[in-house]
Amino acid sequence: MGFYFAQFLTGLASAASLFLVASGLSIIFGVTRIVNFAHGSFYMLGAYLAYTLVDAWQAGPFGFWGAVIIAAVAVGFIGAAIEFLLLRRIYHAPEMFQLVATFGVVLVIQDLTLMIWGAEDLVGPRAPGLDGAVEIFGELVPEYDLALIVLGPAVLGGLWLLFNRTRWGTLVRAATQDREMVGALGVNQSWLFTGVFFLGSLLAGLGGALQVPREAVSLLMDLNIIAEAFVVVVIGGMGSIPGAFLAAVLLGEMNAFGILIFPQITLVMMFLVMAVVLVVRPWGLLGKAEAAARPPSGAAEPPLRVAGGMMRWLAMGGLAVLLLLPFLTDEFTLVLLIDIMVFALFAASLHFIMGAGGMVSFGHAAYFGLGAYGAALLIKFLSMPMELTLILAPVIAGIGALAFGWFCVRLSGVYLAMLSMAFAQIAWSVVFQWYEVTGGDDGLLGIWPSEWASDKTVFYYLTIAVCGGGIWALRRILFAPFGYTLRAGRDSALRVDAIGIDLRRHQWFSFALAGMFAGIAGTIYVFSKGSVFPDEMSIPRSVDGLIMVLLGGVQTVAGPVVGAASLTLLEDFISRLDYWRMMLGAVVIAIVVAAPQGIAGAFLQLIPARWTGREETA
Amino acid sequence: MITRRGILAGLGLTVAATMWGTAGPSLAADTIKIGEINSYTRLPAFTIPYRNGWQLAVEEINAAGGVLGKPLQIISRDDAGKPGNAVKIAEELVSKDKVVMLAGTFFSHIGLAVTDFAKQRKVMFLASEPLSDAIVWAKGNDYTFRLRPSTSMQATMLAEQAAKLPAKRWATIAPNYKYGQDAVAAFKAALKARKPDVEFVEEQWPALFKIDAGATVRAIAAAKPDAIYNVTFGGDLAKFVREGSLRGLFKGREVVSLLTGEPEYLDPLKKEAPDGWIVTGYPWYAIDTPAHKKFVAAYQAKFDDYPRTGSIVGYNTMLAIAATIRKAGSTDRDKMIAAMKGISFDSPTGNVTFRSVDHQSTMGAYVGRTAVKDGKGVMVDWVYADGANYLPNEAETRKLRPAN
Incomplete structure (x- = not known):
């Protein structure tokens, strides 16, 4: 009995720190609608700052708690400064675009932290006065855990008071419901947003600072917490702070007791819970359906036009250059171009559901990975020739997308995105754990092209044919009735429904189609690398795709291709230097601020409309 | 019209262009080029001491006149912890930089990805840090050697x-x-x-x-x-x-x-x-053998820091490569592979031999x-x-x- 009670307390203590981080994320999203990837970086900064301050003021219990609070407040100011200097400039960009900026911030903070605090893990002192353990029902429970268990609900209560008993809190709640109306009533929205960012970042910093007595402060903290924080927020319901608390407790306890039965479960537990919750409750445990009274933000999106004469000539010229390149350059350029074309098709397939369908996916890598693993497994176990796997592996990816998509298209917005991520993580964990078949994280090796295609130049032409053909096909579908229907459904689900179209089925098929094309990209990828690892279906790969689409311009058809080429080339060139992540982050941020429509979007605005086939709009 | 946006865009492009210009490999004539790949940004706590280690060894080898009368030149790259990146970089090192062999990697899966690449492209590869048994056993091949004692x-x-x-x-x-x-x-x-x-x-x-x-x-x-x-x-x-x-x-x-x-x-x-x-x-x-004391003193003098396990692995990696090229008397791949099988050399941690049966070194712990x-x-x-x-x-x- 005592054992289970102690285990329960341990779960509560883990829940408390998770709740602090998640509540900050939830508040920021609720008001600003920004998907803030940098939230984990704020958590990490909180831990590093607290470590330094605690180290400096070690004497006395005030030293420790004073350090924690000052570290949290400092992180709050850093968050507010980033909102003020960067995000404020791009509120009117297309939806989700801001996440590219926060992605840049993540990169910059990673390298800055490395520069300031060094590479080695830092183990801070324990909290003075709370460094022992007390016996409860015959089990030792750390005092610090008990403090955290008290602190979690205390912060929850404090936030409740702030949001329900102060004028500022009332305004924030009003802005969560209807930003424009709050602005129309004369409230200075800018400062409200900055304030919200301050509070949210402060909570992240506090969560990080409180970890100092529990774990080693390390450079991996940011990426380790961010997915978890999003999961907690979504399970609880975006914008709902009690929901975040409930979700954190649920996850903490599931983990504490799950490992007693099946120790490997920690790998996937939270994503399983999220998938189940979202399938049963599409807006999380305590969330409410999003009121879609007005379009999200920014100007209404102009409809896509078939490219005009000049653009067609440009595209043909580009293709001609690609075809001639093997005669002009060295082999490595071809390797790089194969990478670019693979990612261009991957990004284009994501753009297909994101741009035209209005369905953002945080788990698109699942289908890239299914294609790659599909091909590898067909070769390993059935000794199929490469040519056949090029057809069958994408079908496997398509079937996977058909299955996952059925659930995903029932949701919308961030919930859809997170459910797709949950499925991707579940698929990832299966691949990661199933050593006998997939080789686990040691991957599958020796998946090289057939003899005739093993020459780099031949494989290059094969890639142009397959990936170029895929991109062309996706484009063709976008301008077919199916694509028009999808776009109509994105802009007005009600009207599409009213004229008798089954929108959900269209969305479902488009999801499966996008998965299949991602699978084609994955298949080519595995043959170009010769091996495949679970990394190819993990969250970073999905994020890469997302960044490519948004950076290129989600409102243009060429966007994903431009985005894939820019990001791949940038990374290839910059990663030769020291502290390259900081530079890449800075370049990404500069692009984001200079071109809120994405690179292709900004380019389109510079050239005459008749070239692109776009109509002049007043 | 000049807008703030325009200026920012221009700035971004300039930064990118500058990097493009400076990023190309410097072509020093008459060196022996070794390609080196590791996860420098993903796990700097382990890979930076390793880099220090091989840098010290290269400095010492070159100060003593290099190998076969030529200095060693290491082209070192970061794979950011992604196996796909590592293979791409390996392609570049081999086809563009024309390195005589590859070395490095920390994560087992990246080590395995490069092991398989080495087999396919018939390039020599010394896996310095990854621990997986598969690198020399289940997935072992004639082109791949491994230094660190395995799992x-x-x-x-x-x-x-x-x-x-x-x-x-x-x-x-x-x-x-x-x-x-x-x-x-x-x-x-x-x-x-x-x-x-x-x-x-x-x-x-x-x-x-x-x-x-x-x-x-x-x-x-x-x-x-x-x-x-x-x-x-x-x-x-x-x-x-x-x-x-x-x-x-x-x-x-x-x-x-x-x-x-x-x-x-x-x-x-x-x-x-x-x-x-x-x-x-x-x-x-x-460890108070004279060879090891000398290594520690040189390391501390150069980096103002003490060596980690990665440092000695990095140091021994370059000693092994230099010994191999010396024994082969050339940078021909087949001669180098033949030379490395069974090669024995003295390191700060004692004598190390690469077994010819599985290409695993006998470096201990x-x-x-x-x-x-x-x-x-x-x-x-x-x-x-x-x-x-x-x-x-x-x-x-x-x-x-x-x-x-």
Whole structure:
């Protein structure tokens, strides 16, 4: 009995720190609608700052708690400064675009932290006065855990008071419901947003600072917490702070007791819970359906036009250059171009559901990975020739997308995105754990092209044919009735429904189609690398795709291709230097601020409309 | 019209263009080019000491006139912890930079990706840091060699010590990925072979770097083992040690722990370092052979820091490469491969031989107990375990290595 009670307390203590981080994320999203990837970086900064301050003021219990609070407040100011200097400039960009900026911030903070605090893990002192353990029902429970268990609900209560008993809190709640109306009533929205960012970042910093007595402060903290924080927020319901608390407790306890039965479960537990919750409750445990009274933000999106004469000539010229390149350059350029074309098709397939369908996916890598693993497994176990796997592996990816998509298209917005991520993580964990078949994280090796295609130049032409053909096909579908229907459904689900179209089925098929094309990209990828690892279906790969689409311009058809080429080339060139992540982050941020429509979007605005086939709009 | 946006865009392009210009490899004539790939940004705590190590070796080799009268030139690249990146970089190093061989990698899966690339493109590759047995056995090939003592070698070194303990009931804790699985399997097999009456009563598999330490510690304690075999490292280890000592898990129990004596993992724990654990590691402060003292002095003079395990691995990597090229008398691939098989050279940690049967080096590790001295963790009562004694014999090895 005592054992289970102690285990329960341990779960509560883990829940408390998770709740602090998640509540900050939830508040920021609720008001600003920004998907803030940098939230984990704020958590990490909180831990590093607290470590330094605690180290400096070690004497006395005030030293420790004073350090924690000052570290949290400092992180709050850093968050507010980033909102003020960067995000404020791009509120009117297309939806989700801001996440590219926060992605840049993540990169910059990673390298800055490395520069300031060094590479080695830092183990801070324990909290003075709370460094022992007390016996409860015959089990030792750390005092610090008990403090955290008290602190979690205390912060929850404090936030409740702030949001329900102060004028500022009332305004924030009003802005969560209807930003424009709050602005129309004369409230200075800018400062409200900055304030919200301050509070949210402060909570992240506090969560990080409180970890100092529990774990080693390390450079991996940011990426380790961010997915978890999003999961907690979504399970609880975006914008709902009690929901975040409930979700954190649920996850903490599931983990504490799950490992007693099946120790490997920690790998996937939270994503399983999220998938189940979202399938049963599409807006999380305590969330409410999003009121879609007005379009999200920014100007209404102009409809896509078939490219005009000049653009067609440009595209043909580009293709001609690609075809001639093997005669002009060295082999490595071809390797790089194969990478670019693979990612261009991957990004284009994501753009297909994101741009035209209005369905953002945080788990698109699942289908890239299914294609790659599909091909590898067909070769390993059935000794199929490469040519056949090029057809069958994408079908496997398509079937996977058909299955996952059925659930995903029932949701919308961030919930859809997170459910797709949950499925991707579940698929990832299966691949990661199933050593006998997939080789686990040691991957599958020796998946090289057939003899005739093993020459780099031949494989290059094969890639142009397959990936170029895929991109062309996706484009063709976008301008077919199916694509028009999808776009109509994105802009007005009600009207599409009213004229008798089954929108959900269209969305479902488009999801499966996008998965299949991602699978084609994955298949080519595995043959170009010769091996495949679970990394190819993990969250970073999905994020890469997302960044490519948004950076290129989600409102243009060429966007994903431009985005894939820019990001791949940038990374290839910059990663030769020291502290390259900081530079890449800075370049990404500069692009984001200079071109809120994405690179292709900004380019389109510079050239005459008749070239692109776009109509002049007043 | 000049807008702020326009200026910013221009600035971005200029930055990008500048990098484009400076990023190209410098073409020094008449050097021996070695391609080096590692996860420098993903795990800097381990890979930067490694880089320091090989940089020191290259400096010393070149100061002494290089190899075959030419200086070594290392083209070093960051794979950002992604296997696909590593293969792309390997392609570039081979086809564009024309390196004579590849070296490096830390993560086992990236090591395996490059191993397979080496086989396909018929390029020589010295896997310096990855521990996976598969690199030289299951997936081994004629082009790939490996320097560091493998997972099973180090686990066997520990099992040898564990067999001397009275403990019968064992619990294991390891990060849930291939390295953890291999390390547990190898330890179990080696311990059972030496002491058939041991039983394993509990296994914990926390996700790598995401351990829920409090709950895991309690689950292990509930099984009431006599002793614990630990494979967690880095941040997981710090949490495990903290939560475990708070909850009295280590009281009256022997702990046998893989790699924990390596400064990379032991030093961050400072005064909370575990006391009395049996570990493999690298007590650089106490190895008093003249060769090693010379290495430490040179390292400290150059970097104003002390060497880690990665440093000695990096240093020995370049010694091995230089010795191979000298013996081959050329940078021809086939001659180098032939030369490296069975090559023997003296390193600061003793003589190292690359076995010709499986291309694994006999570089060993230090086995001892941890202690806390002057507020930091150290290894005491250690011995050097020569890798040669922990490798299977030739006949058995051939069975493990289907490719040959």
